[in-house]
Amino acid sequence: MGEVLGVAVLGAGHMGADHIRRLAHLVSGARVAAVADPDTERAQEVVAGLDGVSVHAEAAAALDAPGVGAVLIASPGPAHEEALLAAFDRGLPVLCEKPMVPDSTGALRVLEAEARLGRRLAQIGFMRRYDAEYQRLKSLLDGGGLGRPLMLHCTHRNVSSPPGFTSAMLIDSSVSHEIDAARWLLGQELTAVTVLRPASSSGAPQGLADPQFVVFETERGALVDVEVFVNCGFGYQVRCEAVCEAGSARIGDEHTMVVTTRGGAREDVAQDYLVRFADAYDRELRAWVDATRRGRVTGPSAWDGYAASVVAEAGVRALETGRRTTVELAPRPGLYATPGR
8 A cells, every 4th residue: 555654743732642652553554753742842752662753843843854744633723724734735634633723714714725725635533423333323314214314412421621611612622523423414514503501510610601502403404402511520421312203313322331240230431532432533543544545535524624613603602692693604615525425
């Protein structure tokens, strides 16, 4: 299939370090060629023991490092636009963690820049599309055996929110995964959003509106509801039930280990997304590396990243105003397929 793919990883924090580990030890056909992080000491610690990896404080230096043939962006969201445009300028294929760009204006600039190239270079890291349970549900819905989807009921719970987490971030950080999953599962764009706020949990930090109940409308009349609760205190849980004209299907209930001992049984509950979706991240990265080495770009596109940013912004406005808010997308460039492809 060709030479080993040298990857520049931008960001050596929680997500970046996990991807570096994955590239170094779990994914064949690729290696970490360069790492960029403003905290170069942290980056050096992450790549300790790996041969041939250069460490840089600036993203551009990592992109220009010897042996780099592709880019994995795992830096904070506000840095993504500049990194994506720099990769496009160099003709480098990119796997960019979500959000592609946090604000829809910047996301549109990235979308238009790639469209001007006339070919895809970016894959966006909506890893749920690579989860085995989500893929089974997608196949079931696409097969049509349950009839037309009418509703998706979704649950997204975290043990606790990190410091500095805001009420808006429940939408644009947490629910952004449900935004993409709903678009992909249903093959429809989301057209409006309403956010309801129950009384906040006593476990939530002061001033954080947690939990929230988010309702999306789709272009063909389906409804998607999301319970997002980022300080539930007991575990990381993601569930999705599709209710269709001729039946329903639910995922997320059995993704656990049951341990039975004298006197009873207990179920292990994942404590964060890197545990629950470890296999999905593995599949995602392997698929990206394999496609890139073949000269192809697959998976969630820049359009998917742009659409998620627009819907999330509408969700934040709905949260702030308490009103139903419509989603206004720019015309879709011909380069990009529909949400379910």
